[in-house]
């Protein structure tokens with residue numbers, strides 16, 4: 001299946017803006033054609049919902065504040081099958097409450113966008129402080145094997161750009177896409193260039209073919225919506241290509257679970273994006289993402305000034321994990337360091353791909369990581385000067 | 388006179404998934420009749436359900452768009468679909484455990500919002516599909532897989548619950564009154580705002596066998612005997628109402 005991607009003018013004034021990350025994500029969703037939002041208040045993401053509510057009121061789109069977060073994502077799923085482009089936003093506790101329905105969305109191939117503005121967890125944790133503790137939850141938080149895409153913005157500009165991209169990826173692969181932001185980016189205010197038009201993905205609503213199966217083992221079927229005459233059978237139970245429950249058929253289950261995995265995993269070259277900084281002659285490298293990548297880049301520049309041959313690989317896509325990019329990096333450098341605001345959730349992924357030593361700098365105090373701390377840690381880890 | 392309802396049934400259906408004597412087959416027929424009575428066009432209909440035996444009444448049986456959701460969340464999903472496409476007829480058919488226990492919060496909030504959907508709640512007083520555990524609707528004293536000595540707690544009166552939360556139409560009937568059920572569901576569909584029809588439906592397999600109602604015919608007969616109309620019940624002293632199932636329209 002291929003979805004039509006066109007460009008559409010943004011329905012507000014383009015140009016340079018001074019916005020918070022949360023405001024930028026909300027505006028980007030509006031620009032990308034999001035016309036249904038359901039959410040529940042939670043710090044530090046609530047500004048997204050408030051801005052969407054204001055924009056939607058002007059544009060006549062559908063906003064509802066639900067009674068909790070699983071109701072919010074449930075309402076989004078219902079609206080998406082009714083033809084909407086849907087989004088919700090939350091933070092750790094609410095993200096936890098959404099998990100069962102995230103699995104439903106993945107299993108029924110429902111395109112939607114979730115913005116998770118991560119705070120310092122676990123549990124209620126530090127509601128107004130940044131963390132990156134939801135990285136593995138975004139991948140594995142719902143039960144069973146299922147696909148997701150997760151993107152990690154490091155700036156307010158990327159809160160805008162990656163939200164637009166999230167809607168396109170969701171439609172293209174019929175998959176939930178998570179914008180895995182951190183409080184530090186959600187509440188950061190900086191300049192954003194709002195483009196005059198953005199890419200907007202359509203939906204292949206052909207009702208004549210099976211909506212839940214393809215001949216190819218990694219295919220994406222068309223998605224007719226309610227009212228398109230398909231007499232849809234949408235179910236979160238194991239289903240055949242037409243949606244009939246086949247809960248006791250091992251072949252149907254395996255084919256479905258495998259196709260859903262492969263439709264995302266096999267497309268890593270199209271989905272995964274990374275950026276390299278000062279890597280050409282690097283003997284050591286940092287791998288970082290989100291706000292921490294800003295600190296990591298500052299640390300790299302500081303270390304370069306001292307003559308340390310270190311570079312940075314920034315991960316803009318976290319799931320599917322950019323395995324090839326990390327493996328290729330590990331073949332070129334003698335050491336990789338992964339600074340992150342958790343106890344090593346991406347470090348473990350890097351270790352799976354890297355044949356060189358991989359260390360982690362873990363900070364879980366609700367503060368962003370200071371570049372000086374990263375720089376000192378790198379020098380100690382690689383024993384510079386001295387090797 | 389037998390009515391042909393096959394236009395509401397999906398092609399390719401196999402044998403019924405319901406146990407012999409289950410009330411849900413009768414309810415499926417009543418829902419189909421309600422759709423005819425209300426003049427619903429198939430292309431405009433969406434039927435949402437949760438998890439459990441009653442959630443299988445619409446999915447896969449009804450020939451319409453059907454959304455078989457998560458346990459308890461049918462009304463959350465239906466809320467999104469209805470708000471996005473208010474021009475469509477949205478029906479929710481599910482069980483008491485699904486709608487009123489795990490999904491109780493969504494039930495009262497959908498009623499509070501006066502969301503324009505019609506909810507058909509099949510109430511069999513038990514968790515059927517999972518093996519007969521106590522429900523929020525199980526009568527006090529009834530034996531279940533998890534209350535072997537009898538249920539120590541009070542059941543919900545679902546109609547009073549949703550009426551208090553602001554529903555626009557509320558009625559209760561039993562599957563032994565299929566015409567009344569069909570008319571109530573049709574009235575619910577015609578009513579703008581939140582409509583709730585509780586349908587008492589026996590589960591001989593999980594409830595009946597533990598409570599002397601294993602024989603389907605006997606279960607239906609016992610159910611019929613327990614029914615009492617709303618006006619008649621109001622005239623009775625409270626003590627004499629115990630054990631009776633009050634049927635009728637409570638908000639209309």
Ligand code: SF4
Nearest residue numbers: 405406409440515590
């Ligand atoms: S377990 Fe009970 S409710 Fe479920 S199909 Fe059997 S009789 Fe019906």
